[in-house]
Amino acid sequence: MAIVAIQRYVGDPAELREQYLRSNAILRGRGPADGVLAHLSFETETGLCVVNVWRSVADQQRAAEQADFRAALQEAGMPYVEPVIHQLLRLSLHAT
Secondary structure, three states: OOEEEEEEEEOOHHHHHHHHHHHHHHHHHHOOOOOEEEEEEEEEOOEEEEEEEEOOHHHHHHHHOOHHHHHHHHHHOOOOOOOEEEEOOOOOOOOO
16 A cells, blocks of 8 residues: 655755755665655755655665665765655646
8 A cells, every 4th residue: 555754854944955955966876766656855944844655664664774775864964754654545646
């Protein structure tokens, strides 16, 4: 069953954005994690929010435990935030 994993980072939005972009640049060469269906990120008034849609909880957990993922976050200075998990009811993407 597909799930939504939401990670809320609290802190300076500009600093978190830079850390997020650095971690993405480090991971860019490996391509998307197996099982991820969608990835969104956005700044909030209190920090940054990352939302991922996964095929399953197992896919999300496997990706979060990957050594290269954790190392990229650490190298970028970005902490790992345990996601809040919700069962996905529907995913609809619309091209503009």
